[in-house]
Amino acid sequence: xxxxxxxxxxxxxxxxxxxxxxxxxxxxxxxxxxxxxxxxxxxxxxxxxxxxxxxxxxxxxxxxxxxxxxxxxxxxxxxxxxxxxxxxxxxxxxxxxxxxxxxxxxxxxxxxxxxxxxxxxxxxxxxxxxxxxxxxxxxxxxxxxxxxxxxxxxxxxxxxxxxxxxxxxxxxxxxxxxxxxxxxxxxxxxxxxxxxxxxxxxxxxxxxxxxxxxxxxxxxxxxxxxxxxxxxxxxxxxxxxxxxxxxxxxxxxxxxxxxxxxxxxxxxxxxxxxxxxxxxxxxxxxxxxxxxxxxxxxxxxxxxxxxxxxxxxxxxx
Numbered sequence: 001x002x003x004x005x006x007x008x009x010x011x012x013x014x015x016x017x018x019x020x021x022x023x024x025x026x027x028x029x030x031x032x033x034x035x036x037x038x039x040x041x042x043x044x045x046x047x048x049x050x051x052x053x054x055x056x057x058x059x060x061x062x063x064x065x066x067x068x069x070x071x072x073x074x075x076x077x078x079x080x081x082x083x084x085x086x087x088x089x090x091x092x093x094x095x096x097x098x099x100x101x102x103x104x105x106x107x108x109x110x111x112x113x114x115x116x117x118x119x120x121x122x123x124x125x126x127x128x129x130x131x132x133x134x135x136x137x138x139x140x141x142x143x144x145x146x147x148x149x150x151x152x153x154x155x156x157x158x159x160x161x162x163x164x165x166x167x168x169x170x171x172x173x174x175x176x177x178x179x180x181x182x183x184x185x186x187x188x189x190x191x192x193x194x195x196x197x198x199x200x201x202x203x204x205x206x207x208x209x210x211x212x213x214x215x216x217x218x219x220x221x222x223x224x225x226x227x228x229x230x231x232x233x234x235x236x237x238x239x240x241x242x243x244x245x246x247x248x249x250x251x252x253x254x255x256x257x258x259x260x261x262x263x264x265x266x267x268x269x270x271x272x273x274x275x276x277x278x279x280x281x282x283x284x285x286x287x288x289x290x291x292x293x294x295x296x297x298x299x300x301x302x303x304x305x306x307x308x309x310x311x312x313x314x315x316x317x
Contacts, residue, residue, distance in 0.1 A: 044165050047130055047147040054124050054144070057166070061123035063132060064148050065108030067091075068302040069162045070127075071098050073171055079121040081108040085296045092293050094306055111135075118142060127162070152299050153215045153240070159301060179305060180224070186312045187225035193316060197255035197285075198230040203241075203295060204261035204269065209249060211235055211242040217260060217298035220307050230254045246274040253278060256285040256315070260295050287314045 040055035059078045062070055067082035080102040084092045088107040091099040103121045106113030111131050118126065119142050126145045128136070129152075139145045146165055150158035156176060163172030201221050203210040212218035213235030221227050229235075230252050234242050246269075257280040259266060266288045269275045280286050289310065297303030 042167070044146065046165075047149045051144060051146055053146060053165070055167075057125040059122060059124045061105070061118050061121055061126045061143070063105060063108060063113045063118070064127045064129040065152055065300075066127060066148070066158065066162050067099060067102070068095060068300045069159050069172075071095070072175055072301060073163065073166060073168050075166070077102050078123055079103040079105045079118050081106045081110075081113050082300075083107045084293070085109070086292050092297060092303070094293060094297065095302060115139070115142075127165070155299060155301065155304075175301070179301070179308075182305070183220075183224040183308055184226065186308055187227060189312070190225060190227060190315045194227075194256060196228070199227045199256045199258065200229060200233065200249075200252055200254035201258040202244075202249070202260065203291060204259055204265045205243075207243060209244050209246065209259075209269075211244055211252070212260075213237075213240040213242065215240040215299070216296075217258075217294060217307065220298055220304055220311070221258065224304070224308070225311065246272055249278065250274065254280060255283070256280055256287070258287045258289060258311075258314075260289050260291040262291050265291075289314065 041052050042055045043050050043052050045051075057075070060070060060075055061079035062077040063079070063081040065082060067077050067080040070077050076098070080091065080099055081104075082091055082095070082099065083104060083106070084090055085107070089104060090096060091102075091104075103117055105117040105121075108129065109131070111133075112135050113132065115135060115138055118139065123143045126139050126143050127148065128139060128145060129148050133147075136145060136147065148158060148161055150161050152158065159176070160169070160172055163169045199221060201212045201217055203212055203217075211234065212221075213233075214223065214237055218235070218240070222229055232252050233254075234244075234252075257278070259269065261269070275281055278286075293303070294307060294310070298307050
């Protein structure tokens with residue numbers, strides 16, 4: 001009896017020891033796996049040719065302006081230059097919380113950024129745009145650098161390029177398909193309400209009203225939502241922004257107008273007899289939106305998606 005009890009006790013002790021050993025060994029495997037992943041590389045094509053980058057980047061510094069694309073793909077950059085165009089010390093309000101743990105290193109539209117800040121973020125990959133060519137060699141000393149081929153205006157191609165760099169092409173295509181489906185649904189709702197009426201979108205500027213065309217907010221309105229523009233609209237693929245006078249707007253005379261304006265900048269339009277003579281004004285079909293954040297936001301994927309929501313609420317009133 002005693003021998004049987006002792007045998008049972010020994011079995012329990014061995015089983016407990018085995019479990020304990022298993023638990024203790026597990027953490028030792030994790031660093032080894034992380035080290036193995038860190039040592040893996042892959043080659044990608046960028047604006048300069050072929051570049052070797054980590055196969056599993058964990059610490060991406062983005063100074064190219066594609067931090068929103070990285071967020072969509074599940075990567076929070078350790079450093080970012082996606083700052084507000086009116087405040088280069090902070091990201092735009094609509095993504096500020098998502099980028100709260102990212103080190104601010106400048107503004108992506110500038111040709112240089114804070115290189116020391118990038119270095120202190122200890123990135124394993126840096127993404128930049130061609131505008132920042134003059135600091136390329138300095139950045140290469142910090143980590144592998146990818147120079148994007150596509151400009152900010154070609155946002156779909158640019159997003160696809162980022163997806164290819166990270167091996168996440170399918171994730172990009174799914175997001176774009178979902179975005180297009182959402183835009184189509186909202187566009188059809190707006191067109192059902194407005195019938196065959198035409199739309200124009202302007203940016204109020206100190207030089208005069210800019211008619212927005214096939215980029216940014218104009219692209220959201222016409223390409224994504226599919227809203228019709230007047231036949232007399234002077235914008236083309238080559239003229240994505242056309243500077244007009246108030247009198248010039250009367251030659252277009254759209255049925256509905258979206259005006260992006262600086263704070264308080266809409267009042268001079270409202271007070272203008274020319275503006276009041278437009279049929280959109282007479283029919284109460286002018287929609288006023290602040291230029292900050294909507295003008296710059298309309299060039300970014302998360303910003304575009306949020307602009308869809310705003311236009312759905314605004315144009316369906």
